[in-house]
Amino acid sequence: MFRISICLVLLSGLSGCPLAAMKERHDATEAALAQGQANFAEAQANAHTDKFVIADHARLCPTEQAAAAATPCPDGQDVGKNRVVMVVGQAPKAGVWPVALFDRTGEHRSFTAASAVNELPDLKALDGFAEDVAQRYPDAKQIPLKAVSFVDLIEQPAAYHGRFLVGRLPSSGMKNQNFTGDTLSFTVPIPVQTGSQWTALAQFELKNRALVDDFQSGNRSYSCGPNYCDHFVIVAELSGRTVDRVDEFGNVHRLPVFEIRELGDRFGSYR
Numbered sequence: 001m002f003r004i005s006i007c008l009v010l011l012s013g014l015s016g017c018p019l020a021a022m023k024e025r026h027d028a029t030e031a032a033l034a035q036g037q038a039n040f041a042e043a044q045a046n047a048h049t050d051k052f053v054i055a056d057h058a059r060l061c062p063t064e065q066a067a068a069a070a071t072p073c074p075d076g077q078d079v080g081k082n083r084v085v086m087v088v089g090q091a092p093k094a095g096v097w098p099v100a101l102f103d104r105t106g107e108h109r110s111f112t113a114a115s116a117v118n119e120l121p122d123l124k125a126l127d128g129f130a131e132d133v134a135q136r137y138p139d140a141k142q143i144p145l146k147a148v149s150f151v152d153l154i155e156q157p158a159a160y161h162g163r164f165l166v167g168r169l170p171s172s173g174m175k176n177q178n179f180t181g182d183t184l185s186f187t188v189p190i191p192v193q194t195g196s197q198w199t200a201l202a203q204f205e206l207k208n209r210a211l212v213d214d215f216q217s218g219n220r221s222y223s224c225g226p227n228y229c230d231h232f233v234i235v236a237e238l239s240g241r242t243v244d245r246v247d248e249f250g251n252v253h254r255l256p257v258f259e260i261r262e263l264g265d266r267f268g269s270y271r
Helices: 002-013 018-045 064-068 124-136 150-155 209-216
Strands: 048-053 057-060 077-080 084-088 096-103 106-113 165-170 175-180 183-189 201-207 231-246 252-265 268-270
Touching: 057 106, 064 096, 064 106, 084 106, 124 165, 124 231, 124 252, 124 268, 150 252, 175 209, 183 209, 201 231
Parallel strands: 201 252
Antiparallel strands: 048 084, 057 077, 084 096, 096 106, 165 231, 175 183, 183 201, 231 252, 252 268
């Protein structure tokens, strides 16, 4: 009885009683859990996610009401089809997504119609371009890559005159992008015989000022993740030139250079 009385006294104003200490720990745990849930909810509400424009364009408006209106807001800005916008939150509200925009002063918010964006891009135009290329460049006009020696591409380019490398390649393999002058150049693996385990790389070049400007301005980039990976379709001709590149182990490899005649991706097609 004496010990219970002491504990009651301690519970009323002291922290030495084991029961009081347990209660304090319980309350602290509950408070931490509640704060964690609040932080998670706030993070979810403010999560930034890239989405692709699937309409002809997405109109970014200064208010939710303007974005939801039937008539596009006159003081907004357009984002072209299959470009990326960064939406905020887990779901649109009343058919409108908040959109995060960044400049030198930080983050700013605009709003766009939820129907204009999607988790995946619209690839119908790229698929159509690939089908058109396959019809215009049948097997008889293509370099038979799987039956070709990598060395032959370098030492006997004349043997492939009038034939073209045609393929749909993942952007994950595109490396060494360079924008010298009006020319986009990059390397990508091609499926030819190398005589070793070394992946056969070739360099591709396309002279197109508008395309170069788009890359350099940051308006164009390729995405490759667990849910979606950009592909591009190329038609390229062996130039007869070569370029030397050093790999990560310091070894020098001589690569054949292809000149791109046509290139298609989710943004459009180019020559």
